[in-house]
Amino acid sequence: MNFAEDRIPGFRGEIDYAELSTPLTVEQFTGHREGGIYGIPGSPRRYSLKYLKPKTTVPGLLLVGADAGNHGIAGAMMGGVAGVAAQHGLKIYSEIFKNK
8 A cells, every 4th residue: 555655646545445464364265275265386497287177087077267367366267278178078178279
């Protein structure tokens, strides 16, 4: 708030309600261990895990969201797209990224 107010005088006066989220509050209210709202940490190791993809070894079970895509809103959205594509046997990424 101070950062914004320093750069935009009057900013604070326009705010009716403010809330702060930290890894501790995320853990308390959502149960995500150590505040890891996106599940497995976004480290290089995460991207080498072969099971983080839509298809699983369990028949009929598909993953969607961040566990099938990437961190953040766009990553979770693309994980959903990848899950739907896997369900229907589509090779969505090759279609999206194919050379024209």
